[in-house]
Amino acid sequence: MLKNIYTNTLLIISAFLLVISCDKGEPVVVHEHEVFTRVVLEVKKDGETNFKKYTFEVEGHDDHGHDDHGDDDHGDDDHGDEHTEVELDTNSTYHVSIFFYNDSDPDNIEDVTLEIIEEADVHQVFYEMTEISGFSIAAASDDTNDSNGNPLFLKTSWTTASETSGDVMAYLIHEPSSKTGSARADFGGATDVEIEFEVHIE
Secondary structure (H helix, E strand, O other): OHHHHHHHHHHHHHHHHHHHHHHHHOOOOOOOOOOOOEEEEEEEEOOOOOEEEEEEEOOOOOOOOOOOOOOOOOEEEEEEOOOOEEEEOOOOEEEEEEEEEEOOOOOOOEEOHHHHHHOHHHEEEEEEEEOOOOEEEEEOOOOOEOOOOOEOOOEEEEEEOOOEEEEEEEEEEEOOOOOOOOOHHHOOOEEEEEEEEEEEEO
């Protein structure tokens, strides 16, 4: 009787240890944040066909000199830095698209924007403006919405009024706790990438 109990106990312990050892061998699934090396803004005034292209290198990555989204015949390329100036006309409306790239491998440039669209529920673009009056940014009619109908702000409509200037920060937010707000802190989540530029309206 005692021998059977002892044998059964050993079998149970052995099975338990086997399960543990198998679990240790299984990979742990964690979220892999996308890699971003470059951000591009395409700014097109309503009624015009050409667009202005602004390129921002993500800190820690070098410019590989490759073409961005779109055809160079249709847009002027302004390789940006921390002093990038976006020049706009007064009393005008612009259609603006933002694109995210990973060109760590120059021979295989990845348009990460496509992945952001696929994972719309866990991403949000937010533009934060400083000391700019008479200037507004709204979701464009052709923007992508998440499953709850919230626009991602990948495509936006910029409206200007009188002459003014100021700084703008653009954030790509991962897993925001809210998708509405007037300041970056309102959205929560983690910042995947951010860029800064100056807007000059004249």
